[in-house]
Amino acid sequence: MLRTTSRGKPIVYLDTAASAQKPQAVLDAMTRFYETSNANIHRGVYQASEQATLAYDGARETLASFLGGVAPEEIVFVRGTTEAINLVAQSFLRPTLRPDDWVLVTEMEHHANIVPWQLAGARTVPVPVTDGGELDLDAARRLLSEGPRLLAVVHASNTLGTINPIAELAAMARNAGVPVLVDGAQAVGHLAVDLTTLGADFYCFSGHKLFGPTGVGVLWGRRELLEAMPPWQGGGDMIDHVSFERTTFAPVPHKFEAGTPDIAGVIGLDAAVHWLGAQDRTAIAAHEETLWRAGRELLDAVGGVVRLAVPDRNVGILTFTVDGAHPHDVASLLDQDGICVRAGHHCTQPLHRRLGLPATVRASIAPYTALADLEALAAGLRRVRQVFA
Amino acid sequence: MATMDELYQSVIIEHDRSPRNFRRLEAPTHQADGRNPLCGDEVHLELRVDEEGRIAEVGFQGRGCAVSKASASMMTTALGGRTLPEALELADRFQALLTGKREADASLGKLKVFQGLAAYPMRVKCATMPWHALREALRIEL
Ligand SMILES: Cc1ncc(COP(=O)(O)O)c(C=O)c1O
Numbered sequence A: 001m002l003r004t005t006s007r008g009k010p011i012v013y014l015d016t017a018a019s020a021q022k023p024q025a026v027l028d029a030m031t032r033f034y035e036t037s038n039a040n041i042h043r044g045v046y047q048a049s050e051q052a053t054l055a056y057d058g059a060r061e062t063l064a065s066f067l068g069g070v071a072p073e074e075i076v077f078v079r080g081t082t083e084a085i086n087l088v089a090q091s092f093l094r095p096t097l098r099p100d101d102w103v104l105v106t107e108m109e110h111h112a113n114i115v116p117w118q119l120a121g122a123r124t125v126p127v128p129v130t131d132g133g134e135l136d137l138d139a140a141r142r143l144l145s146e147g148p149r150l151l152a153v154v155h156a157s158n159t160l161g162t163i164n165p166i167a168e169l170a171a172m173a174r175n176a177g178v179p180v181l182v183d184g185a186q187a188v189g190h191l192a193v194d195l196t197t198l199g200a201d202f203y204c205f206s207g208h209k210l211f212g213p214t215g216v217g218v219l220w221g222r223r224e225l226l227e228a229m230p231p232w233q234g235g236g237d238m239i240d241h242v243s244f245e246r247t248t249f250a251p252v253p254h255k256f257e258a259g260t261p262d263i264a265g266v267i268g269l270d271a272a273v274h275w276l277g278a279q280d281r282t283a284i285a286a287h288e289e290t291l292w293r294a295g296r297e298l299l300d301a302v303g304g305v306v307r308l309a310v311p312d313r314n315v316g317i318l319t320f321t322v323d324g325a326h327p328h329d330v331a332s333l334l335d336q337d338g339i340c341v342r343a344g345h346h347c348t349q350p351l352h353r354r355l356g357l358p359a360t361v362r363a364s365i366a367p368y369t370a371l372a373d374l375e376a377l378a379a380g381l382r383r384v385r386q387v388f389a
Numbered sequence B: 001m002a003t004m005d006e007l008y009q010s011v012i013i014e015h016d017r018s019p020r021n022f023r024r025l026e027a028p029t030h031q032a033d034g035r036n037p038l039c040g041d042e043v044h045l046e047l048r049v050d051e052e053g054r055i056a057e058v059g060f061q062g063r064g065c066a067v068s069k070a071s072a073s074m075m076t077t078a079l080g081g082r083t084l085p086e087a088l089e090l091a092d093r094f095q096a097l098l099t100g101k102r103e104a105d106a107s108l109g110k111l112k113v114f115q116g117l118a119a120y121p122m123r124v125k126c127a128t129m130p131w132h133a134l135r136e137a138l139r140i141e142l
Helices: A024-036 A047-066 A081-096 A115-119 A137-144 A166-176 A223-228 A263-277 A281-302 A327-335 A349-355 A371-387 B004-017 B066-079 B084-098 B106-119 B121-139
Strands: A075-078 A102-106 A123-127 A150-154 A180-183 A202-206 A217-221 A239-242 A247-249 A305-307 A317-322 A342-344 A360-364 B030-036 B041-049 B055-063
Touching: A024 A047, A024 A263, A047 A075, A047 A263, A075 A081, A081 A115, A081 A150, A081 A180, A081 A202, A081 A217, A102 A137, A115 A123, A123 A137, A137 A166, A150 A166, A166 A180, A217 A223, A281 A305, A281 A317, A281 A371, A317 A327, A317 A371, A327 A342, A327 A360, A327 A371, A327 B004, A327 B066, A327 B121, A371 B004, B004 B066, B004 B106, B030 B121, B041 B066, B041 B121, B055 B066, B066 B084, B066 B106, B066 B121, B084 B106, B084 B121, B106 B121
Parallel strands: A102 A123, A102 A150, A150 A180, A180 A202
Antiparallel strands: A075 A217, A202 A217, A239 A247, A305 A317, A317 A360, A342 A360, B030 B041, B041 B055
16 A cells, blocks of 8 residues: 555555554455455354464454453454444443433543443543643542543544553542543554553554554453443354343353454454564654654744644654645645645544634654655645645 | 646635635525534525525635635625526536536536536535535525
């Protein structure tokens, strides 16, 4: 994909925060699966089904160790972050929801970490974001003491890039007796995440932002919580015993994986995590940070480009506006140069309301981003400024 | 085919900068709000239809990208003097032009510059949004 062209120009892909490009190893693993061992899992006794089952269950172990060595039974494969949060909303929160219950979220949440709680019947109350683009921790502490049912917080913001102090928030929540769900969609691709020490009760992310395929993601939950939760969807693969009078359910995680899952997707995600494990993650983080800092300077040198205020630790996101030009127009004109950026509210309308901006432009950095990509962005922005001059 | 740059430079920037009929009307007979939930763009459209059933005045307000603003601006100038069925027919023709279902012809007048946008499906909605608001406004009389 990164060798392709866009609108006739070599592609400059700066939208990894929306979806990452895939290493060859991921594509190969998925093709190999379809070519050599495609069969359903947990059903056949023949060799192909056995291989598919082993690969699928093996992926659970890969993911468990990737997340710091949690128990594989605590890994539930889902469609993505959105489905993971909906699962927790419907299965953890809703069955025990009382009329005035509320969920503590933050002003920087993605809609995926707001709407599912509302659909489950809870009110959502936000922790404010400061002018510097950070969570107001004093407000968080105060709100936690006011009895929310859950704290649902993003690990790294998809709009600001801010990395939230999850361990600190989780400790505050524990003191207040409030369970914590962390949306790790933007974090897992950039930070080493150790769920054995982070202090979260649920953690979720999407495969496609972690260099894996679309259609697959992970919900991790503490075993005792998952065990106490009723299944969300019924069907095959999630049962222990079925009769017309009564059905008993399979143990975790299977009771949450009704029906045939995205087997090839899980195998692709497994390959992505193996690929990432073989990289020098410290070097990647240093590369991304260097580029992020260089990108800030390049943008500031264009003139008329206003970056959002964010703290110094960031997952490589550059979000900005251009004086006199609407973000969609900016993105359309950059697209003429083969430059892929995101324009709009990035599914964070409450945050944009807080910032007083209807929309912004976002460029995001990945391991495969080069300085030349950011220079192309700066040159493109100069052209945009000329068109609107 | 016009590139995006040409499209912007030919008309869009000009209307973005000095939109026509960017105002509220004193006595509107029809109005509606258009919204593009994907990007948060909004337009508030007002019309005054006279006793003979012709559009006498059109005004719009709102915020949005240059494409939606230019489209709204040009729509307001294109509608003057038309009957409601004529206005709706123009909306249909404009929609067909942008979705590539119809070639530009003289009946579209200046609006035909938007034809170039048909090659950019993600931006078509920006241009059609004010026209959707028009359809909405003509359904609801004040
Ligand atoms: C912070 C955050 N949360 C949730 C999501 C939703 O992820 P998905 O659409 O893969 O379910 C995204 C992706 O846009 C995100 O950036």
